[in-house]
Amino acid sequence: MASSDSMSEYKIRELEQGITESKHTYTITKVPRSREVRQAWFTTVFTTLYAALYSFPVVFKSRPDLILCNGPGTCIPLCVAGFILRVLGVKRVQIVYVESMCRVETLSLSAKILYYFADHLLVQWPSLQHKYPRTRYIGRIV
Numbered sequence: 001m002a003s004s005d006s007m008s009e010y011k012i013r014e015l016e017q018g019i020t021e022s023k024h025t026y027t028i029t030k031v032p033r034s035r036e037v038r039q040a041w042f043t044t045v046f047t048t049l050y051a052a053l054y055s056f057p058v059v060f061k062s063r064p065d066l067i068l069c070n071g072p073g074t075c076i077p078l079c080v081a082g083f084i085l086r087v088l089g090v091k092r093v094q095i096v097y098v099e100s101m102c103r104v105e106t107l108s109l110s111a112k113i114l115y116y117f118a119d120h121l122l123v124q125w126p127s128l129q130h131k132y133p134r135t136r137y138i139g140r141i142v
Helices: 006-017 041-062 075-087 109-114 126-131
Strands: 066-070 094-098 120-123
Touching: 041 075, 066 075, 075 094, 075 109, 094 109
Parallel strands: 066 094, 094 120
Antiparallel strands: none
C-alpha cells in the first residue's frame, strides 16, 4: 500500500478485526508512491526510481503468488518486480490490475503501462473493453 494511503490502511485493519479466525495473520507493507497528485512530471523519474528501489526487495523477499493492484503509479514498481521474478523463473507471479471506475474513455497511465505485461487488466466500462481488447470487462465494483 502507498505510504501516504491512511484510508486503505484503516479499512484493512477494520476488516481484519472482524475476522475471528485465530490463526489468521496479515502484514501491511507500505511503499513510497511513484508520483504524488500534482507532482511535476520531471521529478516523477526520481520518485519512481526511489519507489522501485524500495519495492523490489519487498517483492523479491515475499515472492507473492498474486499482485492485485489498482490506482496510481504506486503499483508499477511492484508489478515490474513481480514480472522480473517471472522472467527469471524464480516465481510465477500473477499480475492483476483493476482500472478505476472513473476511467470511462481511456486507460490511466498505469493501465497503459501494465496493458502489455499484466496477466489480467480489468475494466469497469464496456467501452474500454471494446477499445482495448486485452482488457476484461467486469462491470462496476464499488
